[in-house]
Amino acid sequence: MQGFEALSHPVAHGEEGSPLPGHTHTGQRAMEHIYTHGIQVAERLQQTLGGFEKSLLFMSWIGDPRASFFIYFPATYFLNRKIGISVLWITVLTEWLNLVFKSLLFGERPFWWIHESGVYDEHQMPKLKQFFCSCETGPGSPSGHAMITGAAWWLIMTSLSTCIFNRTRSSLAKNIPVVLYIVLLLGIGISRIFILAHFPHQVVAGIITGAVFGFLLGQYIPENIKFIQYVVTSILLLLSGTGLYWGLHYFGVNVSWTIVLATKWCARPEWIRLDTAPFSSLSRDAGTILGLGIGLCSPLYASTLGWKMTWKVKAVCIALSVLIIEIMDRVALPKYSTILFYVLFYLKNAFVPILVTAIIPWLVHSILLIQPTRKQKKL
Numbered sequence: 543m544q545g546f547e548a549l550s551h552p553v554a555h556g557e558e559g560s561p562l563p564g565h566t567h568t569g570q571r572a573m574e575h576i577y578t579h580g581i582q583v584a585e586r587l588q589q590t591l592g593g594f595e596k597s598l599l600f601m602s603w604i605g606d607p608r609a610s611f612f613i614y615f616p617a618t619y620f621l622n623r624k625i626g627i628s629v630l631w632i633t634v635l636t637e638w639l640n641l642v643f644k645s646l647l648f649g650e651r652p653f654w655w656i657h658e659s660g661v662y663d664e665h666q667m668p669k670l671k672q673f674f675c676s677c678e679t680g681p682g683s684p685s686g687h688a689m690i691t692g693a694a695w696w697l698i699m700t701s702l703s704t705c706i707f708n709r710t711r712s713s714l715a716k717n718i719p720v721v722l723y724i725v726l727l728l729g730i731g732i733s734r735i736f737i738l739a740h741f742p743h744q745v746v747a748g749i750i751t752g753a754v755f756g757f758l759l760g761q762y763i764p765e766n767i768k769f770i771q772y773v774v775t776s777i778l779l780l781l782s783g784t785g786l787y788w789g790l791h792y793f794g795v796n797v798s799w800t801i802v803l804a805t806k807w808c809a810r811p812e813w814i815r816l817d818t819a820p821f822s823s824l825s826r827d828a829g830t831i832l833g834l835g836i837g838l839c840s841p842l843y844a845s846t847l848g849w850k851m852t853w854k855v856k857a858v859c860i861a862l863s864v865l866i867i868e869i870m871d872r873v874a875l876p877k878y879s880t881i882l883f884y885v886l887f888y889l890k891n892a893f894v895p896i897l898v899t900a901i902i903p904w905l906v907h908s909i910l911l912i913q914p915t916r917k918q919k920k921l
Contacts, residue, residue: 638779640689688734
């Protein structure tokens, strides 16, 4: 897994700045034209939307794949258990697919391409600004923010649209979630171009693939599966990542090329985060699936199945889950050992679905059921 751990031990980039030894000149010229046009779009966006910097950074934040795990999953789970579990499955599978696509497509990122391409000299360098969330360490195509969030939101959007139509019987009202879905995804896409994390074509590819996978995967979410199947799925996800790495390595691909370039051209070293590395995404996906299996097969989960979830209980569960997960996410993991980091990262993400599906519902119901009993005893 050295290729995924190169934030600590970078591997030298190829002589021609390419992960593959045999890129054709025709292909390079075509991609150079696309990338140059994308830089021009990013430059215009920063010039015209500079006053909306905070709003665009917020849009990038709500499109972060972590939000699907840490916010959208708990919120949807307590509103509708089946939809919440489906959102988590779709998020995991889409992030894994996004990792595969990125590993095979070798997409550049704007914040390093402008320096490495050779298109611009020192006097022609575009006046572009980096941000704390610009320095992603993985390949850029397709956009993970657009693809993963788009897939998760597709299920939320269609479920909400169906619910609205069933209540109002209004064809106009049921399209409100669709419009919101499109507008928010466009906002996320613009924000990713604005902060130099992606080129426009990468964002478009992410939005399209996200919607497609949301449509396809939402129809085949596994239900009532055994714990051993969760364990096997978690192991297979990990093995697929290491297998992909060694397969590319066997064919002479420098898997660490993006990490080297991100480390080299990020404006501030502290903006480079190990949790944006490809193997971090894989660890999160594998850990989440294992945690989901533990949570859904636990006695605590079984004990909550017969309890009625009032809107008050749902609101408390959502707020408490998001709060605890946010506190957990802010706890820094040790970086002196990449293996230790990934193990702890795996375990931390495994705990999230256990917390949401088992611990929080049991805890909230226990507290709300105990309090009236105590009041009655005092009387």
